[in-house]
Amino acid sequence: MPGLPSDYLDSFYNVTDCVEELDDTLNRTRVDMDEVNQTVAICEDELSILKEKTNDMVDEAALTEQMMQYANRYRHSHTEVRNSLERAIDLFKYEYRYKDALDEIGNALERVEPGVFKQIEEFYYENRDNLLQ
Secondary structure: OOOOOHHHHHHHHHHHHHHHHHHHHHOOOOOOHHHHHHHHHHHHHHHHHHHHHHHHHHHHHHHHHHHHHHHHHHOOOOHHHHHHHHHHHHHHHOOOOHHHHHHHHHHHHHHHOOOHHHHHHHHHHHOHHHHOO
16 A cells, blocks of 8 residues: 555554553553553554554555456546546545545446446455455
8 A cells, every 4th residue: 555544544643642641551650450441441442443444444445456457448448437547546546545546446437337346346355365465
């Protein structure tokens, strides 16, 4: 992936801040276990959110790449697909908006070949582990 979206980075920094707060709490002379447990719970929640965002972002980026590769077959014969592909590449490479890039290219492909989005998506999830290695 060319970069990380700002909302993802916000989540990442939330987890980092939470872990630093936990470290500070544990390094005090007198440790308040209720405060430690509360901070651990918050960190777990933040980490869970980050993990979900990570998985979503990786899937969106990988699916977008699959869609872009598929769209190349229509690049020269369908102006709309070419334009959407160029827009999706910009969203992907420069703005790190993987979901928006996926929507852009997916919608263009659906107009040319109805049902192809679901077909590529199913292939991706069936082969996800192999594709992400």
